[in-house]
Amino acid sequence: GAGVSQSPRYKVTKRGQDVALRCDPISGHVSLYWYRQALGQGPEFLTYFNYEAQQDKSGLPNDRFSAERPEGSISTLTIQRTEQRDSAMYRCASSWHRGGTNTGELFFGEGSRLTVL
C-alpha cells in the first residue's frame, strides 16, 4: 500500500494475555519506529529499527515489551502478560526511502488501539 499499515486497528484483550501488533511500513523505507500514545498525550518513543537491526529500544517500558523486524520490512511489537496500564494507541512510523535523503519526516500509520480489561 501507499501508506504505513497497522493491524489490528482495535484489540481488546484480557489482563495476562499476550498481544502482537503488526506494522507494514511504506515500501522501501529504511527506518521504522514504534510509539505509544496515551489518551490526551503526545506519542512516546518505544523503539526504532534501521533495516532489520534494532538500533534503540530505550523507550520500551519493561521486558514484557519486545519488537522485531526480521527481514527489514514488516515489524511486530509484542506485549507479553498484558496489564491494564498497557492500554493505549500504539503507532508505527517509517521514514527515509532507501537511496534517498533523510528529510526527517516520519510517516505514521493509523495506529492500533489496545484495550486491556
Added chain:
Amino acid sequence: AQKVTQAQTEISVVEKEDVTLDCVYETRDTTYYLFWYKQPPSGELVFLIRRNSFDEQNEISGRYSWNFQKSTSSFNFTITASQVVDSAVYFCALSEAGGYNKLIFGAGTRLAVHP
C-alpha cells in the same frame, strides 16, 4: 534531559481569526531538530515541518508560519485566517542530532475553529 512544553491545552477561535500555538523546548544539545505534527479528528499524525537548530529563519507555507527563537527556546506556530479544517490537535516535537528521529513530543494543543 529533553522536554517539550505546550502550555496551551485547548484553544477555541472563530473562523478567519489568526491563532498562535506556543512551543517551548529544553535540550542540552547544540544540534537538534524541531517538528510540528497535526492530528485531525480522524486520528492520523501528519507532518507539517522540520527545522534544524542552525536555521533560525522563519518559515511560511501558505496560511502557516513558524517562528523559531533560540534565545527563548521557542518554536511557535501561527495559522493565519483559520478555517474549520484546521481543527485538530497540534504537536510540537524535538529530536537530538544523531541521524534518526527519536522524537520527544509535547502534550499537544487542541485547536477548535468554529464557523
